[in-house]
Amino acid sequence: MLFAFCYGHISLSPMSRDRQCSQLASSLLSWFAANARDLPWRRTRDPYAIWVSEIMLQQTQVKTVIPYYDRWMRKLPTIEALAKAHPDKIHKLWEGLGYYTRVRNMQKAAQQIIAEHDGKFPQTFDAVLAFPGVGRYTAGAICSIAFNQPTPILDGNVIRVLTRVYGIKTDPREKQTNAQIWHLAGLLVNEAALPRPETLCFASRASHLNQSLMELGALLCTPRSPNCTACPVQKLCVAQKERRQDQLPNLAKREAVTKRRCIAFVVERDGKYLVRQRPEGVVNAHLWEFPNAETGARVCDPQHTTAKGWGLSITASKPLRTIIHSITRYRITLEAWRAEPAAASAKLPGHWLTPKQLDQLAFTSAHKKILAHLGAPFSKSAH
């Protein structure tokens, strides 16, 4: 059946579409061969290593991930090592990357691989997709990069590139548009995977095509001021032709930022500090922190009111440190105050640990900054 394909305002016949797809794939592959960054996870086809890198790269920049990845692969080089690792160890290795459910899901999946796949990383998309914490993007990335399967991927970078190249005007988060972009990503990777007599390096074309889209989005087709003059697909790009790069992708505005305020307490006794581990089922579960609570915006002297609730009293006239950080749409101001037990006999909930013991535990990013502020030996990393 003959039908036309519509991308934004343009309609393409199947023949034009195939030709355009083939030109795009070939330009992207040539560019990637000459310009791909030498990243540690690109030096291997080990699906475990690629999986680790893909999970770490979610919401996190490449330069931040590299030292985490190197350390992780040194300490937990195999699926078996991850499956058997103590939860404190995996949290410590992840400390600072955030979204800690990711690391717990990875361990569950590793244990699943040992139990259900005889310790070998499965090679089918559906089996990989069945792992906890693995969605369509991650399964596609692992199967294409490790096994050269033509499984499409769609992350923020790829969405930006494809909506610009095809001039897609609608919001890529909308269901129909999102399905359309997945379809385009599928056409491209399938095109790259077609056996061609002139192609020498067939064994990595699906892998390289997907990586080229991500790489183009990271290096040239950036959110602001894309470098179109250096772009390998500029002649095929609708956004470039129509000077609409800054309008695409057409993402709906995110929710407004909400401000929140928290107070934490640094309580020291005989060289030990009072800390607690966050319980199961809450944000940052299993991570460690100083006693703390959220305060209402209009509470007068919130540090004293909050300290009272913990059985503590403040011992300073100003905070030890104020940390401002963001989690999703929340902008949180955390004040750390020195405090002491309100009564000598008070039994306070939590653990009293030495600096050396604290240095072995994984803390939330904000509380890690309080530790760093307390000075050596906290400031030294245990990694």
Ligand code: SF4
């Ligand atoms: S030409 Fe410009 S807008 Fe189009 S894909 Fe390349 S960098 Fe992005």
